[in-house]
Amino acid sequence: MRKSNLRSRVFVIAITTLISLLLILYPRTTDEQGRKRTGQEMLKDFTSWTAIKANMTSHIKLGLDLKGGSHLVMQVQTDEVIQQLTTNNARQSEEALKKANIPIKAVTSPAPGQVIIELTDAGRYDEAKNKVKNEFGPEWEFSKGSATVLNYNLTTIGNDQRRAQAFHQAMEIIENRVNAFGVAEPTIQSHGPEKAYQILLQLPGVDDPERVKKLIKAGSTLELKAVVGQPQVYETKEKALQSAASSGGVAGNMEALPVDPKGGAVEGGFIVVEKSPVITGIDLRDAAAVPSRYNPQDYEIHFTLTPSGAERFGTWTGANIGKYLAVVLDGQVKSFPRINDRISDRGQITGDFTKETGEDLALSLRSGALPAKIVYLEERTVGPSLGADSIQQGVVASGVGLILVMVFMLAYYRLSGLNAIIALILNLIFLIAGLALFKATLTLPGIAGIILLIGMAVDSNVLIFERIREELRHGKIVPSAVDSGFNKAFLTIIDTHVTTIVSAFFLFIFGTGPIRGFAVTLIIGLLANLFTSVYVSRSMFIYWLARGGPKVDKISI
Amino acid sequence: MIEIFKDANYDFIGKKNILIVISIIISLLGIGTFFVRGFNLGVDFSGGTLVTARFKKAHDDTRLRTALVKQNIDATKVTIQPISQIGESTKNDVLIRLPQTVGDEKTGAGIDADKRAILEALTNHYTEVPVESRTNKVDINNSGSETIKNALITKAPLGGQAGAEEEYARLATAIIKHRDNDKGGLINDVNEIPSTGFDPKLIAALKDVFYASDFHILDASVVGPQVGKELRNRAIYVTFASLIGMLIYIAFRFELIYGVGAVVATIHDVIVTLAFFSIFQWEISLNVIAALLTLIGYSMNDTIVIFDRIRETLKVKRRDDLDVLSNEAINQTLSRTIITSGLTFLSVCALVLFGGPVLRGFSLTLFIGILVGTYSSIAIATPIMLWWKHLTIDRIKLAEQAKKAAKAAEEAKAAKPDKTAKSNKSEPSK
Numbered sequence: 001m002r003k004s005n006l007r008s009r010v011f012v013i014a015i016t017t018l019i020s021l022l023l024i025l026y027p028r029t030t031d032e033q034g035r036k037r038t039g040q041e042m043l044k045d046f047t048s049w050t051a052i053k054a055n056m057t058s059h060i061k062l063g064l065d066l067k068g069g070s071h072l073v074m075q076v077q078t079d080e081v082i083q084q085l086t087t088n089n090a091r092q093s094e095e096a097l098k099k100a101n102i103p104i105k106a107v108t109s110p111a112p113g114q115v116i117i118e119l120t121d122a123g124r125y126d127e128a129k130n131k132v133k134n135e136f137g138p139e140w141e142f143s144k145g146s147a148t149v150l151n152y153n154l155t156t157i158g159n160d161q162r163r164a165q166a167f168h169q170a171m172e173i174i175e176n177r178v179n180a181f182g183v184a185e186p187t188i189q190s191h192g193p194e195k196a197y198q199i200l201l202q203l204p205g206v207d208d209p210e211r212v213k214k215l216i217k218a219g220s221t222l223e224l225k226a227v228v229g230q231p232q233v234y235e236t237k238e239k240a241l242q243s244a245a246s247s248g249g250v251a252g253n254m255e256a257l258p259v260d261p262k263g264g265a266v267e268g269g270f271i272v273v274e275k276s277p278v279i280t281g282i283d284l285r286d287a288a289a290v291p292s293r294y295n296p297q298d299y300e301i302h303f304t305l306t307p308s309g310a311e312r313f314g315t316w317t318g319a320n321i322g323k324y325l326a327v328v329l330d331g332q333v334k335s336f337p338r339i340n341d342r343i344s345d346r347g348q349i350t351g352d353f354t355k356e357t358g359e360d361l362a363l364s365l366r367s368g369a370l371p372a373k374i375v376y377l378e379e380r381t382v383g384p385s386l387g388a389d390s391i392q393q394g395v396v397a398s399g400v401g402l403i404l405v406m407v408f409m410l411a412y413y414r415l416s417g418l419n420a421i422i423a424l425i426l427n428l429i430f431l432i433a434g435l436a437l438f439k440a441t442l443t444l445p446g447i448a449g450i451i452l453l454i455g456m457a458v459d460s461n462v463l464i465f466e467r468i469r470e471e472l473r474h475g476k477i478v479p480s481a482v483d484s485g486f487n488k489a490f491l492t493i494i495d496t497h498v499t500t501i502v503s504a505f506f507l508f509i510f511g512t513g514p515i516r517g518f519a520v521t522l523i524i525g526l527l528a529n530l531f532t533s534v535y536v537s538r539s540m541f542i543y544w545l546a547r548g549g550p551k552v553d554k555i556s557i
Numbered sequence: 558m559i560e561i562f563k564d565a566n567y568d569f570i571g572k573k574n575i576l577i578v579i580s581i582i583i584s585l586l587g588i589g590t591f592f593v594r595g596f597n598l599g600v601d602f603s604g605g606t607l608v609t610a611r612f613k614k615a616h617d618d619t620r621l622r623t624a625l626v627k628q629n630i631d632a633t634k635v636t637i638q639p640i641s642q643i644g645e646s647t648k649n650d651v652l653i654r655l656p657q658t659v660g661d662e663k664t665g666a667g668i669d670a671d672k673r674a675i676l677e678a679l680t681n682h683y684t685e686v687p688v689e690s691r692t693n694k695v696d697i698n699n700s701g702s703e704t705i706k707n708a709l710i711t712k713a714p715l716g717g718q719a720g721a722e723e724e725y726a727r728l729a730t731a732i733i734k735h736r737d738n739d740k741g742g743l744i745n746d747v748n749e750i751p752s753t754g755f756d757p758k759l760i761a762a763l764k765d766v767f768y769a770s771d772f773h774i775l776d777a778s779v780v781g782p783q784v785g786k787e788l789r790n791r792a793i794y795v796t797f798a799s800l801i802g803m804l805i806y807i808a809f810r811f812e813l814i815y816g817v818g819a820v821v822a823t824i825h826d827v828i829v830t831l832a833f834f835s836i837f838q839w840e841i842s843l844n845v846i847a848a849l850l851t852l853i854g855y856s857m858n859d860t861i862v863i864f865d866r867i868r869e870t871l872k873v874k875r876r877d878d879l880d881v882l883s884n885e886a887i888n889q890t891l892s893r894t895i896i897t898s899g900l901t902f903l904s905v906c907a908l909v910l911f912g913g914p915v916l917r918g919f920s921l922t923l924f925i926g927i928l929v930g931t932y933s934s935i936a937i938a939t940p941i942m943l944w945w946k947h948l949t950i951d952r953i954k955l956a957e958q959a960k961k962a963a964k965a966a967e968e969a970k971a972a973k974p975d976k977t978a979k980s981n982k983s984e985p986s987k
Contacts, residue, residue, distance in 0.1 A: 385742035393913030455901030503854025
């Protein structure tokens with residue numbers, strides 16, 4: 001029975017080792033140019049040490065602190081979103097009431113998520129409520145303030161929903177922009193608690209995050225706004241606003257925006273437009289940079305609108321023929337053409353664009369405007385030279401640690417020490433295979449974890465061997481001493497591994513990036529250790545004892 | 558076979574009171590240093606900017622400070638710390654740290670304002686190439702491969718030649734490889750760039766596109782003050798959660814008081830380790846906290862080994878004398894404890910000596926922690942368990958004695974009337 005037990009054990013160990021080695025050393029299937037490699041090329045790899053190393057490193061994901069790269073944590077300012085939603089709703093309900101000729105005392109938004117409509121005539125209360133029904137969907141809660149006051153409050157669910165929506169939209173836009181600029185294997189994910197609305201961006205190999213930050217910040221907001229009164233450009237904001245007010249502009253719905261001075265021909269100044277836009281970035285379907293008909297060096301942006309945007313735009317332009325429309329890009333008026341005709345689904349932006357600036361702008365328009373501002377919370381960059389240094393130091397330290405431990409084990413436990421060393425080496429192989437299998441990231445603390453594991457892995461063997469020595473001292477015969485040693489030490493080994501794994505688990509929760517790498521490395525290593533120091537080690541003893549026959553009375557321990 | 562501590566029979570438990578007193582004194586001293594010396598919090602916890610720069614020449618503190626101050630960096634807040642290298646010291650690495658707590662946020666400046674100021678300072682003061690010769694040129698020691706490639710594309714030294722862009726990309730990668738792998742990040746002179754395999758026209762044009770400054774940024778971290786505060790809080794919560802987790806596990810495997818003993822021992826370890834950091838003002842970074850959490854898990858191991866043995870012996874020899882039993886257990890497991898800790902300690906030594914400056918905090922934490930942890934399993938965990946047991950067992954014993962005494966008194970009372978009858982009988986013999 002012993003023999004078949006041994007055989008099945010050897011089988012299990014051989015299979016796991018083989019699979020692990022495959023996971024680590026499997027040659028890359030595509031070469032640097034992305035071309036698929038033939039079986040012959042892949043086999044040839046095993047003849048060259050550099051090729052083997054290259055294959056190994058291709059399976060193990062290196063963390064930013066080893067590879068070099070940038071780590072950015074940003075927060076989407078969702079408060080702005082709620083603020084804007086409130087202001088827009090207030091504005092739109094005011095307009096709806098005006099159109100229905102319902103006299104209003106005031107429409108105010110004293111706080112984000114709160115709109116108060118005060119009527120002058122209590123008799124038209126229900127009519128008014130009906131008119132603004134469209135603006136305040138199910139996420140708003142209505143309450144009657146008094147005979148003439150309608151209160152609308154954004155529900156908590158509505159609030160959360162809108163914030164989450166803005167957050168996901170922002171993340172998608174950032175993802176598109178980062179991808180479009182060809183960063184290899186970026187990580188973009190939600191970071192931290194849900195309500196914190198934080199995004200984590202990891203860019204391996206990018207050691208200058210300024211360019212990417214600029215790219216992300218390029219929140220190109222395109223808005224089409226009605227020009228108030230005559231399309232006059234004034235020198236100062238005050239002059240512009242004064243004149244607009246005198247020609248009948250509504251004070252609450254006016255703002256003076258800077259006008260883009262084009263090629264020095266027109267002096268920069270201010271023009272007054274209506275605050276609430278007719279069309280915003282959400283209504284954009286597509287944008288492209290196209291060389292101007294008149295001058296091929298000059299580029300223009302041609303954009304098309306979504307069906308709902310097109311409908312709104314069509315209605316508005318149809319009702320405002322003869323008026324002027326300001327094309328506002330990032331808060332700057334690019335042009336203000338006259339509306340001659342009902343336009344529905346397309347438009348263009350002109351203004352000194354080169355091929356590059358035009359294409360950049362079209363890209364940021366296409367990928368959408370960020371729904372809210374982004375604030376950076378954390379920014380770390382590691383240059384690749386530090387990464388290379390760290391790897392080298394890590395490897396040297398591992399080597400030294402390994403040698404120290406091996407020397408001690410051989411000296412103190414003699415041949416059984418060899419047993420422990422073989423178990424340790426298998427442990428390391430399984431660990432690296434585990435990292436490759438789970439696509440876990442190896443970070444610098446992770447390498448420290450491996451070094452730590454070298455010491456901890458052997459601990460389990462020491463527990464067992466010391467127990468065996470004790471049993472021998474008490475006069476047990478060798479095979480039974482070995483058995484007792486393993487059995488009695490087993491529970492203790494489980495205990496010690498569980499406590500360390502539990503604390504590694506807490507580490508995983510606490511840390512990000514490099515520390516998570518450490519926790520994962522430690523956990524995989526300890527699990528592998530349970531296998532090697534108990535099952536494999538014992539198998540080796542069984543083999544040894546089987547060789548010596550049933551009456552073994554000495555063992556090198 | 559070599560055996561250390563064979564048949565060990567030291568009297569640990571006998572001295573348990575002394576040991577507990579010593580441990581309490583050390584812990585109090587440790588806590589004292591926290592208040593007296595405070596902690597050197599890294600930017601991870603204080604918020605702020607940390608830039609690691611490698612210089613061509615040896616570190617000159619005054620020069621660097623002047624350069625930073627010229628860029629309006631607060632001289633009282635910035636710390637400059639040269640990194641000591643064990644072994645080869647041809648590299649001059651310096652840590653520049655500028656903390657930024659929640660109070661000093663300059664609105665709207667963005668968290669990287671300090672980082673940019675530091676970079677400006679270095680660019681302005683650590684370049685031998687005069688300003689006029691470097692306008693419109695790119696610093697080859699502080700650019701990524703994309704920047705280098707784009708600089709070449711803009712200057713277009715190969716003109717409109719077909720395949721020019723691929724050549725620029727290839728040269729950019731070669732420059733980066735040479736700089737980072739061979740030169741440790743610092744190229745002395747643009748002429749040093751290896752030219753084999755590239756168009757000589759391209760190589761000749763390099764000095765018109767690039768210049769080499771005297772510094773190279775190894776890494777830069779900016780942690781917003783809010784994030785710093787959050788990480789501080791999180792570190793404390795997770796440490797407590799971890800300790801409670803341990804308590805529950807050991808209480809479950811043994812008894813509650815064992816859990817308490819183990820956790821108190823671990824808290825002692827954490828205090829002593831942090832005390833070292835406080836005294837020597839070593840920086841407390843995220844890595845240090847990671848090492849502390851690892852220590853909490855690891856420190857339990859020795860304690861468990863001893864408790865396991867006590868439990869095993871208890872099964873065989875029922876409560877002979879718990880003190881004696883525990884001492885036996887400790888002695889029996891002594892070689893195990895010393896060797897297992899010793900082996901892990903060996904690996905940590907390798908880490909401290911060869912692991913490099915980035916891991917220094919991590920390795921030092923474990924270095925001290927393992928030593929203290931072994932001591933505390935013997936000197937604190939077991940004695941606390943014993944002290945409690947005495948308290949509870951003695952109370953039970955006293956209660957039993959009291960019961961016995963009460964019973965005896967009752968029996969005595971019941972026996973009294975017989976006695977008087979007897980004495981009456983013996984009287985007439987007079």
